[in-house]
Amino acid sequence: MHTTYSTFLLAGQTVHHVEFDPTTFTDADLLWLPHHAHLTHAGRKRKTDHLAGRIAAAHALHALNEHTLPGIGSGGEPLWPEGISGSITHSGVQAMAIAVRDQHLLTGIDCEAILPERETKEIKDGVINALEETCLLQSGYPFGLALTLTFSAKESVFKALFPHAGVYMGFDCAQVIALDDKSLTLALSRTVGEFNEGKHFTLAWKRVNGSVFTLASEKSTRLSGLSHGV
Structure with a gap:
């Protein structure tokens, strides 16, 4: 090939x-x-x-x-x-x-073609909730780009966590809380393996032509985030 x-x-x-x-x-x-x-x-x-x-x-x-x-x-x-x-x-x-x-590094990379605006209504409910939609609409980016970045970032985080947590994650397991011109931040909406609900992941992103790349890369720390006394 x-x-x-x-x-x-x-x-x-x-x-x-x-x-x-x-x-x-x-x-x-x-x-x-x-x-x-x-x-x-x-x-x-x-x-x-x-x-x-x-x-x-x-x-x-x-x-x-x-x-x-x-x-x-x-x-x-x-x-x-x-x-x-x-x-x-x-x-x-x-x-x-x-x-x-x-x-011990949590590493996940993902690439996605940017969604056309007309397709966002068809898939958004499977990727984000109402609070996330508000966050994306307030970001100043076209909604198709912002939704694609969120989809990609969640995929990157899931890839990064799977070797350590050993469990599969749905898109509702993490929530986007911030998006700017260089990074996107997700927070876990539930505990995943050793990673507690509320743990933040800040991912780098890059746009190249019609695609976006997101990268999760940070040290693993056991039971980080909101420990709830554990």
């Missing part, structure tokens, strides 16, 4: 970016992956997305002098080498990965 590799910085972290041409993909390309057998019955899009993501991850790990690839966990999550935190995302014909030599 033909790919083009580049990097960019987001909140001081190097994001490894791959653009790919899915029309050039063949099943033989998957043989490069040690876990290729897990994808035997996957659809073509799943195969191309996964391959592009692992290519981005290979670049991210190579930058740390790690010559391996993330495996696949029981929940479909990437399994990073010991001592490394990382995250993978893909959207359209691009994939991105980040890897950091710190196993």
Whole structure:
């Protein structure tokens, strides 16, 4: 599969970016992956997305002098080498990965195509509540952009927490409380694993053409947030 590799910085972290041409993909390309057998019955899009993501991850790990690839966990999550935190995302014909030599870092990255304004009414109730909608409307950004950023930020936080909490999160598990030109802040609306209700996550974001990228990256602290005496 033909790919083009580049990097960019987001909140001081190097994001490894791959653009790919899915029309050039063949099943033989998957043989490069040690876990290729897990994808035997996957659809073509799943195969191309996964391959592009692992290519981005290979670049991210190579930058740390790690010559391996993330495996696949029981929940479909990437399994990073010991001592490394990382995250993978893909959207359209691009994939991105980040890897950091710190196993205690909460790391999650996500990329989304900006929603057209006409589609926001169809999906907003599944992503935000009334208080969040007010916050986004007051941000000064077009609602399609603000909603996309919120969707993406929640995905990034969920990716960051899953390896530590081991539980899946719905969009109602976190609430956007602030949005400005460089960051977006979420607060957990319920306890998730060891992370207490009320814990804040401030994510960096970047817009590139018709897409947005969000990055969650912070140290893990047990039972942080509103501890309620615990």
